[in-house]
Amino acid sequence: MTSPSSTPRWWAWKPSERRHVIIDSAVALACVIGTFVWSGPQQFAPDFGFPLLGSDNRLIASIPLALLTGAAAMVRRRKPVFLVIVSLASWTMLSAIAGVVFGLYALAAFETSRRMMAVITAIALVAVGFPFWRLGGFDASVPISTALCLAPTLLGLWSFTHRKLVGNLLERASRLERERDLLAEQARAEERTRIARDMHDVVAHRVSLIVLHAATAEVSGDRERLQLTKKIRSIGRDALSELRQVLEVLRVGDAPLSPQPRIEDIAGLAAQSRAAGVQVDVETVGEVRPLPSIVEQASYRVAQEALTNVHKHARNADTRIRMIHGPEEFRLIITNQRPPSSPAPDSLPGGGFGIIGLQERIRLIGGTLSCGATLNGGYEVEAVIPLPSTGTGS
Missing domain, CATH: 3.30.565.10 (Histidine kinase-like ATPase, C-terminal domain)
Known part of the structure; x- marks a missing residue:
C-alpha cells in the first residue's frame, strides 16, 4: 500500500513549477506531433538524399523518433544539447524540423557554455541549410536557414540574457534590503548603547550625591541630619525611577563619564x-x-x-x-x-x-x-x- 507521503501532490507545487511542467509538456507534444506527421518534401529524396529513409521505412522510424524527441523536450532545460542532437537526427532521417527549432531555442536559452552553443548552432545551420542550398541555391538557403535556425537561437539568447538580468536585479534588491535592515538594526543597537551610557552617567551622579549626603549626615546634628535624609530619599527615588525606565537597555562595559545635556x-x-x-x-x-x-x-x-x-x-x-x-x-x-532654495549638490551627506x-x-x-x-x-x-x-x- 502506498503511503500518503509518497504520493505526488502536483497541486502542492509552486506556481513556477507547475508553469514549467505545462510548458515542457506542450513543447514535448508539439515535437512529437511535428516529428510524427512531418513527411518532408518528397523531392529531396531522389535528388539530394534527404530524408535518408524512404517512404516505406519512414512511418516505422517516425514513431520511436517522435517519442524520443518528446522525451528530450521534457528535459530541454537541463539537457538542451540532447534535444538538439535528437532533433537533428529526426531532421536528417525524416525531414522533421519542429524539434530543431525548439532545440536551438532551448540551447541558447539554457546552455551555459557559449562555445558549445556556437559550435552546435553552426552544425545545425549546415545540416538544415544544405538540402535547401542543393534545391534552390544560396538565395533559398540563407532565408530558410535564418528563419529555422538563427531566429530561435537569437530569441533564446534574448531569453537567457533577460532571465539573468532579472535574476541579478532581484538578488541585488534582496541584498540591499538585507543591508538596509542590518544598518537599521545597527542604528538601533548604537542608540541603545548610547542610552546605556547616558544612564550610567545619571545613576553615577545620583549615587555620588547620595554617598556625599550620607557622609555629611554622619557628622551633622539631628536637625541637619533629618534634612539630609529627606534629600537622600528624594535623590534615591529619582535614580530608581530613571533606572527602571531603561533597565532593559543597559549594556555591560565601560562608559565615558561626561556632563549630560539638559533642557536648558x-x-x-x-x-x-x-x-x-x-x-x-x-x-x-x-x-x-x-x-x-x-x-x-x-x-x-x-x-x-x-x-x-x-x-x-x-x-x-x-x-x-x-x-x-x-x-x-x-x-x-x-x-x-x-x-x-534646493539643496546644493555638495550638501552635507546623511x-x-x-x-x-x-x-x-x-x-x-x-x-x-x-x-x-x-x-x-x-x-x-x-x-x-x-x-x-x-x-x-x-
Missing part, C-alpha cells in the same frame, strides 16, 4: 545655529517644572538632530522650537519653514538613520516621535514624552 542646553543649540546663520526661535509654553534627566537628555538629542537636519537638507531655513509643558506629558516640536535612533530612544522611555513634511513645504519633528505622575519630594 537647547537654548545653547539655538544660539549655535543662529551663529551659523539659521534663524532659530525658542518658545516655552506651560508651567515649567523639573523633568526627569532621561527626558531632558532625549529632548536635547531630538532638538540636536532636527537642527542638524535643517543645516543639511533645508539650507538654513527659519526654524522654531516649541517646548510645551503639560501636566501629564512633555512635547517638543521643531518646525522649519520651506527652504529658500546616513538616514538619525531619526530611527531617536525613535528608538523616545520609545524606550514610553514616548513617541513623529516627523513629516508640512503643508507649506517645511518639515516638522514632534516628540511626545509622558511624565511620571508622582512628585520628587523635597
Whole structure:
C-alpha cells in the first residue's frame, strides 16, 4: 500500500513549477506531433538524399523518433544539447524540423557554455541549410536557414540574457534590503548603547550625591541630619525611577563619564545655529517644572538632530522650537519653514538613520516621535514624552 507521503501532490507545487511542467509538456507534444506527421518534401529524396529513409521505412522510424524527441523536450532545460542532437537526427532521417527549432531555442536559452552553443548552432545551420542550398541555391538557403535556425537561437539568447538580468536585479534588491535592515538594526543597537551610557552617567551622579549626603549626615546634628535624609530619599527615588525606565537597555562595559545635556542646553543649540546663520526661535509654553534627566537628555538629542537636519537638507531655513509643558506629558516640536532654495549638490551627506535612533530612544522611555513634511513645504519633528505622575519630594 502506498503511503500518503509518497504520493505526488502536483497541486502542492509552486506556481513556477507547475508553469514549467505545462510548458515542457506542450513543447514535448508539439515535437512529437511535428516529428510524427512531418513527411518532408518528397523531392529531396531522389535528388539530394534527404530524408535518408524512404517512404516505406519512414512511418516505422517516425514513431520511436517522435517519442524520443518528446522525451528530450521534457528535459530541454537541463539537457538542451540532447534535444538538439535528437532533433537533428529526426531532421536528417525524416525531414522533421519542429524539434530543431525548439532545440536551438532551448540551447541558447539554457546552455551555459557559449562555445558549445556556437559550435552546435553552426552544425545545425549546415545540416538544415544544405538540402535547401542543393534545391534552390544560396538565395533559398540563407532565408530558410535564418528563419529555422538563427531566429530561435537569437530569441533564446534574448531569453537567457533577460532571465539573468532579472535574476541579478532581484538578488541585488534582496541584498540591499538585507543591508538596509542590518544598518537599521545597527542604528538601533548604537542608540541603545548610547542610552546605556547616558544612564550610567545619571545613576553615577545620583549615587555620588547620595554617598556625599550620607557622609555629611554622619557628622551633622539631628536637625541637619533629618534634612539630609529627606534629600537622600528624594535623590534615591529619582535614580530608581530613571533606572527602571531603561533597565532593559543597559549594556555591560565601560562608559565615558561626561556632563549630560539638559533642557536648558537647547537654548545653547539655538544660539549655535543662529551663529551659523539659521534663524532659530525658542518658545516655552506651560508651567515649567523639573523633568526627569532621561527626558531632558532625549529632548536635547531630538532638538540636536532636527537642527542638524535643517543645516543639511533645508539650507538654513527659519526654524522654531516649541517646548510645551503639560501636566501629564512633555512635547517638543521643531518646525522649519520651506527652504529658500534646493539643496546644493555638495550638501552635507546623511546616513538616514538619525531619526530611527531617536525613535528608538523616545520609545524606550514610553514616548513617541513623529516627523513629516508640512503643508507649506517645511518639515516638522514632534516628540511626545509622558511624565511620571508622582512628585520628587523635597
